[in-house]
Amino acid sequence: METIGYINTPYDEKFAVPRQPGLAPHAVSTIFFYPPYDDPLAFEGLEGFSHIHVIFLFDRIKKTEFSARVRPPRLGGNRRIGVFASRSPFRPSRIGLSVMKLEKIGKNSHGGVFLVVSGADLTNRTPIVDIKPYVPFVDAVPDAKGGFADQAPKLHEVCFSKKALDDLNDLNFGEIAAIKETLAQDPRPAYKNRGEDDKVYGFGMYRHEIRFKVSAGTILVESGERVTDL
Amino acid sequence: METIGYINTPYDEKFAVPRQPGLAPHAVSTIFFYPPYDDPLAFEGLEGFSHIHVIFLFDRIKKTEFSARVRPPRLGGNRRIGVFASRSPFRPSRIGLSVMKLEKIGKNSHGGVFLVVSGADLTNRTPIVDIKPYVPFVDAVPDAKGGFADQAPKLHEVCFSKKALDDLNDLNFGEIAAIKETLAQDPRPAYKNRGEDDKVYGFGMYRHEIRFKVSAGTILVESGERVTDL
Incomplete structure (x- = not known):
């Protein structure tokens, strides 16, 4: 191909x-x-x-x-x-x-x-x-039936800690918004979704390591340290 | 692949x-x-x-x-x-x-x-x-802009001759409708589109050889003989 x-x-x-x-x-x-x-x-x-x-x-x-x-x-x-x-x-x-x-x-x-x-x-x-x-x-078939994926997934509230905002200081508004939109979907492994857990999860975006946890339905970003060796 | x-x-x-x-x-x-x-x-x-x-x-x-x-x-x-x-x-x-x-x-x-x-x-x-x-x-993005293909192509009137209907006698209503829908788009080579010409065109559909010409904006099906060796 x-x-x-x-x-x-x-x-x-x-x-x-x-x-x-x-x-x-x-x-x-x-x-x-x-x-x-x-x-x-x-x-x-x-x-x-x-x-x-x-x-x-x-x-x-x-x-x-x-x-x-x-x-x-x-x-x-x-x-x-x-x-x-x-x-x-x-x-x-x-x-x-x-x-x-x-x-x-x-x-x-x-x-x-x-x-x-x-x-x-x-x-x-x-x-x-x-x-x-x-x-x-x-x-575009707007009236198509979408089976088990008939609606967009429910979005979660996203909050950034003071440290996370400091860490992400070099990103622009659009990049922060994209991180927020990405987190709002709850990127945890699917079987954890909708559940509460104490674990801290991390992923890389815009060369920052975003670390978050979920509490009372809200996604809490704890840190977003810059990764230099990606 | x-x-x-x-x-x-x-x-x-x-x-x-x-x-x-x-x-x-x-x-x-x-x-x-x-x-x-x-x-x-x-x-x-x-x-x-x-x-x-x-x-x-x-x-x-x-x-x-x-x-x-x-x-x-x-x-x-x-x-x-x-x-x-x-x-x-x-x-x-x-x-x-x-x-x-x-x-x-x-x-x-x-x-x-x-x-x-x-x-x-x-x-x-x-x-x-x-x-x-x-x-x-x-x-489905119904409000997307479709460039040069922003609208469905204009459809033509389609008429069948008595001979064509006799030839297509073994086809059912849906098959005749599909032939009509196909012809309504004027399947002539694009550079001929919207023009008049005297030529008779032919193509195979449902194992019948559909022969048509275009006159005064109408697609006229002249015959639709059964093809046995397809």
Whole structure:
């Protein structure tokens, strides 16, 4: 499968990546293309579209024997469901599909195109295999029935400690907002969701190690120390 | 790229295949899966979804050198546009993506699953690489801007001659409706669209050779003889 480029996202690791696209709209990402796919001619006309379909590879999933069922986080991680009834990365094709908002079509110093997008739900440096314009009259089916994923997940309250805000001092407003949106979905392993626990969890975002715990339904960010060796 | 199955559609050849999914809703197709992907467990939960994303391969497109621009039929076939601003099959990944309505989850005599779908825009026997549930809260962006393809194409009036109706006598109402929907989009090569010409065009659908011409904006089906050797 030909790889045309890769995406830079705020998510340094799998943990905390939103479970669907669009859930953290402030998370701004950049899609870079390898030559010859960065040719401005290849993107002519894309400026008229507000959204794109990004087709990518779940490259961190090892190819294993086919497993017919998966445990989606949406169902608490305990109930199993068919892999083709899910968006699970553990699928024969290893192909992922996300709708993203196209924020900007940019050019690098060599004249090559890059795309700035928001709402990505991909790990940093995920390989991209295709970009297609989102065509609302065919792709938007607002009255479609969404099975077990019929509604957006419930969001949690997020609070930052004084130390966390100090730690994240070098980030801008949009980056803080993206961290907040990411945490609001409760990124704990699914089987812990909706439960209380005393554990402190951590994940990397914007090269900071975000540490949080959950108390009385609120996500409490305790620290966000800068990671230098990522 | 792992192929999980193939689709049977009414479209015996590339000519006349709708240029986007959903344009010929009466065109009913069946997706068959190779073992082990036909395992009913792999589809558990899919019955709650009304639509699916079908990811397929443009297998009849030869792999050639990368061409940054294409001539989409939507723009009359003369104006060029970037390949990543189009849904053209001539793309590096050769991956296609269509939203289809899920009509039925069926089982064959060996207990293997097949899916009955409508609105397909694929040639008969196109290889399928993945099926994903269409999740409206992430996939439906009704207010997205659709660039040069912002609206569904204008439909033409379609009339059948007495001979054509006699020829298509063995087809049922839904099949005739699908032929009508397919013709209403004027399947002539794009550069002929909206123009008048005296030529008779033909294409295969439901194992009939449909022959038509265009007169005063109306598509006139002259004959639809049964093809025995397809």
